[in-house]
Amino acid sequence: MEERVHALLEEATRAILSASTTAELEGMETRYLGRKGLVTELLRALPTLPPEQRPRFGQLLNTVKAQLQQQVEQRRLELGQREREERLRAERVDITLPPRPLRVGLKHPLTQTMERVRAALIGLGFEFVDSPELDDYRYNFAALNYPDDHPAMDEQMSFYISDTRLLRTQTTSVQGRVMEKRKPPFRIAVIGRCFRNETVDATHHHTFHQVDAFIVDKGISMADLKGVLAAFARQMFGEDVQVRFRPDFFPFVEPGVDYAIYWQGGWLELGGAGLIHPNILRAHSIDPEQWTGFAFGLGIERIPMIQYQIDDLRLFLENDLRFLQRYGA
Amino acid sequence: MRVPIEWLKEYVPVQAEPEELAHRLTMAGLEVEAIEHDEGEPVLNVKVTPNRGDCLSMVGVAREVAALYGLPLHHPMPSARSTEPGDAVRYATVEIIDDDLCPRYAARVVRQVHIAPSPDWMQKRLIAAGMRPINNVVDVTNYVMLELGQPLHAFDLDLLPNGHIVVRRAKPGEKIVTLDGVERALQPEMLMICDATHPVAVAGVMGGAETEVTPNTRNVLLESAHFNPTSIRRTARRLQLSTEASYRFERVVDPGGVVCALDRACELLEQIGAGEPVPGVVDVYPRPARERVVTLRPDRCNLLLGMDLDTHTMTDCLRRLQLNAELRDGVIHVTVPTFRPDLNIEEDLAEEVGRVYGYENIPERLPFGHTHRGSDSPDTRLIRPLQEAFVRAGLIEVHTHTLRAPGPLDDPTRPLVRVRNAASEELSSLRNSLIPSLMDVVVHNLARRQTEIFLFEVGKVFTVLDGDYDERLKAGFAVTGSVFPPGWDARYPAADFFTAKGIVHILLETVGIEEAQYVSASDPRFHPGRSAKVLVGEREVGLFGELHPHILEQLDITRRTVLAGEFDVYTLWSLATQRVRYVPLPKYPAVLRDLAVVAAEEVPYQQVEQTVRQAGGTLLESVRLFDVYRGERIPEGTRSLALSLTFRSPERTLTDEEVDGIVQQIVQALEGIGARLRA
Secondary structure, X not given: OHHHHHHHHHHHHHHHXXXXXXXXXXXXXXHHHOOOOHHHHHHHOHHHOOOOOHHHHHHHHHHHHHHHHHHHHHHHHHHHHHHHHHHHHHOOOOOOOOOOXXXXXXXXXXXXXXXXXXXXXXXXXXXXXXXXXXXXXHHHOHHHOXXXXXXXXXXXXXXXXXXXXXXXXXXXXXXXHHHHHOOXXXXXXXXXXXXXXXXXXXXXXXXXXXXXXXXXXXXXOHHHHHHHHHXXXXXXXXXXXXXXXXXXOOOOEEEEEEEEEEEOOEEEEEEEEEEEOHHHHHHOOOOOOOOEXXXXXXXXXXXXXXXXXXOOOOHHHHOOHHHHHHHOO | OEEEHHHHXXXXXXXXXXXXXXXXXXXXOOEEEEEEEEOOEEEEEEEOOOOOHHHOOHHHHHHHHHHHXXXXXXXXXXXXXXXXXXXXXXXXXXXXXXXXXXXXXXXXXXXXXXXXXXXXXXXXXXXXOOOOOOOHHHHHHHHHHHHHOOOEEEEEHHHOHHHEEEEEEOOXXXXXXXXXXXXXXXXXXXXXXXXXXXXXXXXXXXXXXXXXXXXXXXXXXXXXXXXXXXXXXXXXXXXXXXXXXXHHHHOOOOHHHHHHHHHHHHHXXXXXXXXEEOOOOXXXXXXXXXXXXXXXXXXXXXXXXXXXXXXXXHHHHHHHOOOEEEEEOOEEEEEEOOOOOOOOOHHHHHXXXXXXXXXXXXXXXXXXOOOOOOEOOHHHHHXXXXXXXXXXXXXXXXXXXXXXXXXXXXXXXXXXXXXXXXXXXXHOEEOOOXXXXXXXXXXXXXXXXXXXXXXXXXXXXXXXXXOEEEEEEEEEEEEEOEOOOOOOOOOOOEOOXXXXXXXXXXXXXXXXXXXXXXXXXXXXXXXEEEEEEEEEOOEXXXXXXXXXXXXXXXXXXXXXXXXXXXXXXXXXXXXXXXXXXXXXXXXXXXXEEEXXXXXXOOOOHHHHHHHHHHHHHHHXXXXXXXXXXXXXXXXXXXXXXXXXXXXXXXXXXXXXXXXXXHHHHHHHHHHHOOOEEOO
C-alpha cells in the first residue's frame, strides 16, 4: 500500500510538471485530486484498511495530497505567467506607427498675443475698455489734436464711410471717448482692429491690430512713460530686454517718443508714445497744470513677428491652417 | 530727404563718421533711415517728421547737427541783402489778392540770362540729393530749395505781360497746362499765380508750361513766396500732383527766409555767369510774422521730463538750437525764430531740452500715487468664453477681413455699409456677417489641399440700422471634413448638420442657455432642409446649417458638405441664465427603461421628447435618443426612435411598479401625437 502511494506521488508529480498549459494542468488536477481522482479514491479506501494502519496511511495520504496541491498551484502560477507573457507578446503593436490624430482647437496667434498684452497691462493697473472700429472723424483725428488736413495724416490714410465716419486708423481714438466721460486719475487701455487705406505688402496691411494705453494722473512724466514701457517690454520680450527712447512726432503727444527694443543685435521700433498733448487735456476740461499723462501704442502683429521672426504681415489674416497650427495654442 | 554729407559740411564743420552722425541725428528725432552712397560719397537718407519742415534742407539739418555737436553754423545767407524795391520794380509788379493763402510774395529779376547747363559741382550735388539737373536757372532754384528749404520758381519774364504778377484764387472754369504738359481744370479754392488775365502757375505746386524757362529765355522773374500749408496740401491732393515744392509748403516754409532765398539764388546765378540780377526786390508782405516768445518754467520742464536739470543746462540746450533763451524771474523766455513754427507751447520747449540733452538720459520710473486695479474690457469678458468654447469643440480660430467685396454669402437681411473711397471692389464694403470671410478662409485652405477645416471667429460685423451704422459682435464658424480627423487605420463619416449642432450646443452651454428651439431657417445661403434658426424664448440668437449647394458651386466647392453658423454675442449673453449651482449627487439608484417609439417622419423629434418629458413628470430624470431606425420592419413613412429613459427620485428608491405606471402614462401621451410603441 505504501508503495502504491509513493508510486502515485511520483507519477502525479511528473504529470503536473509536464503539463504545458493551464488547461492540461487542470486535467491533471482532476485526475489526481478531483472528486473522483486517484488520491481521493485512495482516501476513500481507508476504511477498508486494518484499523491500526489507518492513522498512518491517512496521514501519509493527506501529506501527499497537500504536496500535490502545492505543486499544482506552483505550476499554475508558472504556466499562467508564461501564458500571459505569450499573450502580451502577441498583442505587441508597431509603436513607430503614426499617432491617431485628435481634433485640437487653437487660438489664433494674434489672440494669444492680445491675451499676453492684456495680462501685462492689467498687471500694470490698466483698465481695458471697448471702442468702436467704425468711428467718428472727431475721435480719430480732431480730438487727437490733428489740425484739418495735416501732413501727419499722410501715414493714416483712412477708409471713409461718410463725411464724418471712418474706420479708425488707430486705437488712440479711444482717448477722447474716455476723457469725455471720466475724470482723472485713470489708466485706460484698448486693443483692437485698425484700418489704413494703403497698399498691402509684407510689412503693411490695410487691416491690422493695435493696443493703446494711457494714463492721466498727477505728476506723470516721461520717466514714468519710460518705466511703464520698459516693464511692459520686459514682460513681453523677456527680462533683459533694453528699451530705447528717441524723439518722434505725433499730434496727440508733446514731447513725442518713438520707442524700440534691442532684439538679436539691432533696435526694433515698437511704436509711438509721449506725454498727452495739453490741448487734448484742455479740450476735455482737464487742467494740464494739475494733471499730466502719457500715452503709448503699438502694433499687435509686430510682437509675434519679432518673437517668431515672421517676415510677412499678410499671414495673420490669410489664415492658412499650416500657419495657424504652427503658431496657435 | 537725401543729405550728401559733403554738402552738409559746407554749413557745419562736423567731423563725425557717417554712422555716428546718423545715430546722433536719429536719437535726436531726425531719423536716418539709411546711409547710401552716391559715387562713393555718403548720403544720409533722413526721414523728417511732418512737424519739422525746417529740416527739409541742408541748412536745416546742419542746424540740428550744430546743436547736437556744439558746433558753429555757417549760413550762406543769414539775412536778406535786398530790402528795397530798387530797379526791380521797373520790371516786375506783384499784387496779392488772396493774402489769407499767400501772406508773402517776393520777386527779383535777372536780365541778360544765358541758358546753359549748370556747373559740374552744382549738378553733382543735385544728383546726390536726388534731383535731375535741367539748366542753369532751374538748377539754381532747385539748389537753393535744397540748401535753404525755400522753393523758388523762375518765370520767363518776357512772357509775363508787363511783368505783372497777381496772386489769387482760380476762377470758375479756369485751366492751366502745367510744366509736365498736363492740362488741369482748376477749382475755385485753388491758389494761382496769374498774369493780368489768367493763371501762369499753380501756387506752391507747379509752374505753368506757358511761362516756362526755355533756351530762348533772356529775362527771368524769380518767385519766392510763403503759402498757406493747408491750401497747398488740398490743391496738390485735388490735382494729384505732389512736388518737392508742395511737399515743403505743406510742412510750413519759413516766412522770414523768403527774400534770403531770392538773394542767394541771384548770388549763385551771378557767380556761375547765368545772368545779371537787377538790384532790388519786389516784396509784398502786408502783415509780417512776428517773433513769438514762449516761456518755459524750469520746474515744469523737469516735471514733464522726469529729470532734474538745472536752468543753465536748459538754456544751453535751447541756445544750441539757435533759439534766443533768457532766464528772467526764474522763467526761461525763448524768442522763437520764424523758421521754427512748431514751437508754440511750454511742452514744445521741454521736448527741445530733452531732445538736445538726450532722451536716453531720462530715467525709468513706475508711476505712483493713485492705486489702480487693471481689468479686462466688458466685450473681452463676453468674447473669451466663446473663443474657449470653440477651442474645446476642436475648432481653430481665424481673424478674417472686415473689408470685402459684396458677395452671395452676405447676410441678405442686413444692408451693407459701403466704403466711400475704396481703392478696389475687394475693399468696398464692411462685412455684415462672418460667414463670407470665414468661407474665404475655407476656400483658401481647400485650394492648399487641406481637407479638415474647422474654423471659428468672434469679430465685429456692420450694417445700417435705423438710419445709423450698427457695429456688433458675432461668433461664427465654418466646418468641413470628417467627424473625427481621419488617421491611417480609421475613417469617419463627414461632418454634417448634427456636427454643427454639437458645436452650437457647446456654445449655448458655455453661455448658460439651457432651453433652445430649433426652427427651420429660410436663409437663401443655407440648405432649406438642413439649417436652423436658434430661438431662446422668442429671441433669435443665431442660425446654422449646411450651406446651400448653389453657394458651394459658386465657390467651386464640389463633393463636400460645408457647415456654417453665426450667433449674436450680445443677444446670447443677454439670455444667459445663472448656470453654475450646486446640485447634490444622487443618493438613490436610477431605474432605466428603453422605449422604441414609431411615429410618422413628419413628427419632429423635439415634439416626441417634449411629450415624453411632460408625461414623465418630475421622476423622469433624463431622456436620451440612442437610435433612429427606418426600414422594412416598420411601416413606410415612419421612423422608430429608440429612447433610453432614466427615472430617479431624490428621496427614495423607486419600485418597478411605480416606474411601469409612469411608462404607461408616457405611452398614452405618445399615442396622442400619433406615436406608438414599436411591436
